[in-house]
Amino acid sequence: MPGAIYAEGLVKTFGDVRALDGVDLDVPEGTVLGLLGPNGAGKTTAVRCLTTLLRPDSGKAVVAGLDVLKQPDAVRRSIGLSGQFAAVDEYLTGRENLQMVGQLYQMRARQAKARAVELLEQFHLTDAADRPAKTYSGGMRRRLDLAAALVVSPPVMFMDEPTTGLDPRNRQQLWEVIQQLVSGGTTLLLTTQYLEEADHLAHDIAVVDHGKVIAQGTSDELKARTGGERVEVVVHEREHIRTAAEVLGGFGKGDTTVEEHTRKLTVPVTGGAKLLAEVIRELDSRGIEIDDIALRRPTLDDVFLSLTGHVAEEKTEGADEQGNKKTTRKDSRKETVK
Structure with missing residues (x-):
């Protein structure tokens, strides 16, 4: 019915x-x-x-x-x-x-x-x-x-x-x-x-x-489709990016995303705060200095990016629902480490 x-x-x-x-x-x-x-x-x-x-x-x-x-x-x-x-x-x-x-x-x-x-x-x-x-x-x-x-x-x-x-x-x-x-x-x-x-x-x-x-x-089901929780790490030295990606790959439940210009690496995970502590210990044991590390849940942009291939804030010329000129989102470009 x-x-x-x-x-x-x-x-x-x-x-x-x-x-x-x-x-x-x-x-x-x-x-x-x-x-x-x-x-x-x-x-x-x-x-x-x-x-x-x-x-x-x-x-x-x-x-x-x-x-x-x-x-x-x-x-x-x-x-x-x-x-x-x-x-x-x-x-x-x-x-x-x-x-x-x-x-x-x-x-x-x-x-x-x-x-x-x-x-x-x-x-x-x-x-x-x-x-x-x-x-x-x-x-x-x-x-x-x-x-x-x-x-x-x-x-x-x-x-x-x-x-x-x-x-x-x-x-x-x-x-x-x-x-x-x-x-x-x-x-x-x-x-x-x-x-x-x-x-x-x-x-x-x-x-x-x-x-x-x-x-x-x-909401939880949609967030899970974007990878659920994720660990984000910003390394201090650019030359440590590849090594850090290897470390994160050992803990992740999917591909590690790397933003070279910000030295930020992101990987989907499960395990919460306990896993975060393990990641920190492994990075330290490999001599990788970090500027920031956080455990995050998906945001609006994460859902849009996962489902549509673009984020909400980045704009480019397009058309609205009735064909009038307006702005729409640009595609996001990030390197993925597999």
């Missing part, structure tokens, strides 16, 4: 750009799916298709038991959507924004007012309830936007990069709100560029690149 959010073979093109290239998703009721990927990967296009804002060229989509293509009006009444940018009326107060949304959903005036009070309290906006939204900080606007998406208590919620641009404090507050929603039974599809956000919130993560789901699993 399909989950609360289900997609099969979704395809969407914009001119020559294939923004979605056969996307399959299945989100069980009451869970969170984190849609993870770099800018231009297809995350926002997937959300727009699933929320009836875009019609896919082909494929099937079912949300809250409703066919997205055949029952778009019913789908809209059953979902909440918080986009990348806060969609609030800056000249209305926070309270007025929420009441207006209730009225658009044909709630009675008294019911809309009561729901606004409830949401303002839940999202810690009561003190600013009667101030124009244009006076709100970025974090406050995001919370108001999310509150507006929840006026009718939808069973399914879509959030498109809800914490992008927020400071750590506001991001943490929004995470807490999202966790409250899910604990109350809401099904959530969350797009994000941040592995740590998906790690914190999602039951399952789908990695999207070039319009395709290229990997799916829990």
Whole structure:
């Protein structure tokens, strides 16, 4: 039986750009799916298709038991959507924004007012309830936007990069709100560029690149695909690199990666801190002086690099999901010692 959010073979093109290239998703009721990927990967296009804002060229989509293509009006009444940018009326107060949304959903005036009070309290906006939204900080606007998406208590919620641009404090507050929603039974599809956000919130993560789901699993499963834990060593002398690579190769569970210009060597391992102590002893016994050594877990860039061949921060000219000029990632070039 399909989950609360289900997609099969979704395809969407914009001119020559294939923004979605056969996307399959299945989100069980009451869970969170984190849609993870770099800018231009297809995350926002997937959300727009699933929320009836875009019609896919082909494929099937079912949300809250409703066919997205055949029952778009019913789908809209059953979902909440918080986009990348806060969609609030800056000249209305926070309270007025929420009441207006209730009225658009044909709630009675008294019911809309009561729901606004409830949401303002839940999202810690009561003190600013009667101030124009244009006076709100970025974090406050995001919370108001999310509150507006929840006026009718939808069973399914879509959030498109809800914490992008927020400071750590506001991001943490929004995470807490999202966790409250899910604990109350809401099904959530969350797009994000941040592995740590998906790690914190999602039951399952789908990695999207070039319009395709290229990997799916829990955060730990995805990290394991990048090699799990790894030891990073920076040697003091460049001439010790090869010897250090031999040492690390004896402890590693995969190839040793060498960055000559930084004298850094990296190898995937298992064994944690105990293994790190053994590596240090062996390097010392071989007379290799080190500037730094650390045991690390995969980061967002590690996952992207392992699954897509490029990292998130390095940019080059390309096209976004709708064919507009933008920046994308460059391939990373590192030497691998086998």
